[in-house]
Amino acid sequence: LHDRVLAAVVPTKAKYRDGNEHDDADETHESGRAAAARRETRMIGVMSPHLIIAPVLLPVLTAALMLALGEQRRETLAGLNVGSCLVGLALSILLAWSVHHGAAPASPGQTPGSIGTLGIYLPANWPTPFGIVLVLDRLSSAMLLLTSVMATAALIFAVARWDRIGVHFHPLFQIQLMGLNGAFLTGDLFNLFVFFEVLLAASYGLLLHGPGRQRVGAGLHYIAINLVASSFFLVGAAMLYGVTGTLNMADLAVRIPEVAAQDQAMLHAGVAILGMAFLTKAAVWPMGFWLVPAYSAAGAPVAALFSIMTKVGIYAILRLWSLGFSGEEGTLRWGADWLVAGGLATVAFGLLGLLQARQLGRVTGFGVMVTSGTLLAAIGFNQPTVTGGALYYLLSSTMAAGAMFLLIELIDRNRLLESEFPNPDDADPVPFFLDEIEPPRDTNLDERQEALTGRVIPASTAFLGFSFLACTLLLTGTPPLSGFIGKFMMLSGLLSTEEAGSALQEPVSTAAWVMLALVIVAGFAALVALSRTGIRMFWTPRDRPAAQLKVLECLPIGLLLTLCLLISFRAEPLARYLQAAASELKDPHGYVQAVQGVRPLPPPSVTRRILRQGIPLLKDDGEDTP
DSSP states (O other): OHHHHHHHHSOSEEEOTTSOEEETTOOOOOOHHHHHHHHHTHHHHHHOGGGGTHHHHHHHHHHHHHHHHOTTOHHHHHHHHHHHHHHHHHHHHHHHHHHHTTOOOOOTTSOGGGBTTBEEEOTTOOOTTTSOOEEEOHHHHHHHHHHHHHHHHHHHHHHHHGGGGSSSHHHHHHHHHHHHHHHHHBOBHHHHHHHHHHHHHHHHHHHTOSOOHHHHHHHHHHHHHHHHHHHHHHHHHHHHHHHHSOOBHHHHHHHGGGOOGGGHHHHHHHHHHHHHHHHHHTTOTTSOTTHHHHHHHSOHHHHHHHTTHHHHHHHHHHHHHHHHTBOSTTSOBOSHHHHHHHHHHHHHHHHHHHHHOOSHHHHHHHHHHHHHHHHHHHHHHOOHHHHHHHHHHHHHHHHHHHHHHHHHHHHHHHHHTGGGSOOHHHHSOOOHHHHTOOOOTTSOBOTTSOBOTTOOOOHHHHHHHHHHHHHHHHHHTOTTSHHHHHHHHHHHHHSOOBOTTOOOBOOOOHHHHHHHHHHHHHHHHHHHHHHHHHIIIIISOOOOOOOOOOHHHHHHHHHHHHHHHHHHHTHHHHHHHHHHHHHHHHSTHHHHHHHHHOOOOOOHHHHHHHHHHOGGGOEETTEEOO
């Protein structure tokens, strides 16, 4: 119905800001395979273009319902939270699948050339750049899916026992999901600020969820730092608006190159202040000193969900920088060297932190910092192959860090219970005459010449040990798992001397060699730190009771590790998808034209008149509308 209405009231030709006329009838010819895939997935477009806003509406409506029910119905709140997260996970899978198959939910007013690969939604039905716009592409759909996976895993772990130690855990959890999903979907800088504040406000309550002086101190520190960063965000956005007259990201990509020379200094100052806000949230040295205390003090499910928080800052930098400052045709080149330098400095600082840390939570926190620095440096090189590898590494490292944060609570709990269970062998010694019997010659003996036969490792202890080993291999980038594949993709693209689409060979820069060395050394440092911690926790000779674990606590850890294994052995399809996302970032013209070309729906009065009179009776400039 919307298509019929638009065909009747909107001219067939639209002139975009690039000055070119695009005829709706002149659609690009598609291959037979793409056309077949679009026909097969046409049902997604039939469902509704409102699917794009569903990841934002679902958590906020769930949180409102939870607040109305009150804190007394804990089991009902937990059920609502889990159900909402599962529905959100299904929505994220559907949206990512639709974008991958060229059938993204599209607004009726979208330009024909962007339908399929981009989904654009106007919540208030105002034309761009004046109204709010949500944009779904390969990058945002991948981040939505990652957020849903991490949220579902963290929540399943929390409902086992952790959500009952404080109040309002479930509403805060859903509000943070709303902020995360909105930040990945919005195409407007001011609404990005709004979603940032929503997710940060929820994260303040989640970080302080539970007792402990260390948690309260780290939480207050985290709140103070992020309030300062939010102030930088607001000031930088205001300066950028004063220079360009817009906050729409696609419109910024058009207006930034047109800024007059006398306003360039103000533009750079505004972008620098805005970048400080994003870099603080991405935990770049020296502004990332809040990360390790906050993540190590947070509860296990909160820390697991927080593992994606630094990626929000990285996403914002990647999105805005690729649109306006990457140096591609039609954009300015500014800030790339600062991104590379800041990323490498963060990797170096995190490397030193890994070597000095002793607590497993702090080791994992420094590992997250190393990951942030690696991703920022890779973005600064502005090469699609490197960016694609960085996106793959982002997915793998986030899930591995989340699994490790969940695992830390189980390991620490098991160590705290050791002193409460005495060794039963101390009270019932072996009879003296059995000590004199020598074991057979083919018996395996330990260092005390005692037989090893009959020693059974409890299933819970084996689960903790193998899970810790898998997390260690993933976080250190050891082959053949996905952490190594992501690093290999980044470094191989970094050292490639041939530029895509060009026969010229460029020499490998000094910064590329420095990044290669730092990434390798940081991997070895993480391996040393985690191996040292693992020996102390698992291999120290002591008689300890079997760990007391619940199925709901083991399930999310197994889920995250299984997904990491899956993307390790099925790396090619995911790598192709992320390389396509990196290519879209390299050439943002399609994104810009699609957002600028979207048209709002006609008002209800026009729709009713069309339905009442019929489309053929409409007149346009005295002629029948075709």
